[in-house]
Amino acid sequence: MTTTQLTFRERFLAREVLFGTFLKIPATMPAEIMGSVGYDFIVVDEEHAPFNRETTDRIILACRATGIAAIVRVQSGAPEAILSALDCGADGVLVPHVTDxxxxxxxVAAGRYRTGKRGFAPTTRAGDFGRKSQADHMETEDSRVTLIAMIEDPEAVENIDEILAIEGLDGVFIGRGDLGAAYAGQEGAPEHVRRATERVHAAAWRAGRPVAILPGSPEDATAQARAGSTTFIISSDQSFLRADADRAHTEISKAVGVAIE
Incomplete structure (x- = not known):
């Protein structure tokens, strides 16, 4: 089996180096663009951006058209939030504020059939709109869907070994932004975040679970890769747009100014 035939979950669990980005613009074209330039996955950010079930559904379809995996950062770990994303055909969910x-x-209960309590609905995109048998749909989804917990609270760091011991949880994402906010105001806050990140990496290594992270720079990406991260969420569509728009505006306005002078 070649790499292109592997599911996102298989690649994630195998600790293949994967690159993705957050999508915060509720439109299909950013996903298509990311797929066209070689990203492995996108994360539909339902937690912090204005998505609804219909926009998420269309973006997942766009991902299928361009061969890029679609992960959804759901608003919460509520079963209905997870079920909505998975029934639309998402390759997995990123669940915020998992603390214990x-x-x-x-x-796991919301995202798995055999070992959980996922609501059964074979007439969705995930079930090929009813073409799959009950057994085939359940088996395919249980092997395909990726469940990732976001570790972004001090409590979660304290409980990291217990979290990683849960059978059926595929891996974790270290949310250093929220950890930084949680430690804000404390003396040595950046050091707290650094130690928490190291602790999660060490626990994941012991448990044999992959780690995802958002690097702040190429140098940070190097450091986090050496620490054990294998899945990297690079910025967001909004940030890419803003950065390139700012660069183009600066360069062209400067060039025009020189010409006028």
Whole structure:
């Protein structure tokens, strides 16, 4: 089997180096563009951007058209939020603020059929609109869907070994932004974040689970790769647009100014 035939989950669990980005613009074209330039996946950011079920559904379809995996950062770990994304055909979910074994177990319960309590609906895109048998749909989804917990609270760092021990949870994302906000105001806050990141990496290594992270720079990406991260979420469509728009505006206005002078 070649790499292109592997599912996102298989590549993630194999610790293949993967690159993605957050999508915060509720339109299909950013996903198509990311797929066309070689990104492995996108993350539809339902938590912090203005998405609804219809826009998420269309973006997942666009991802299928361009051969890029679609992960959804759901608004919460509520079963209905996870079920909505998976029924639309998402390759997995990124669940915010998982703080203990109980909340990690709830993700697995909502996202798996055989070992969980996922609501059964074979007439969705995930079930090929009813073409699959019940057994085939359940088996395919349980092997295809990727469940990733976001570790972004001090409590989660304290409970990281228990979280990673939950069978059926595929891996974790270290949310250094929220960790930084949680430690803000404390003396040595950046050091707290650094130590928390190291602790999660070490625990994931012991548990044999992959780690995803958002690098702040190429140098940071190098450091986090050496620490054990294998999946990298690079910025967002909004940030790419803003940065390139700012660069073009600066360069062209400067060039025009020189010409006028």
């Amino acid at each position: 074994a109980e909340s990690a177990s709830a993700i």
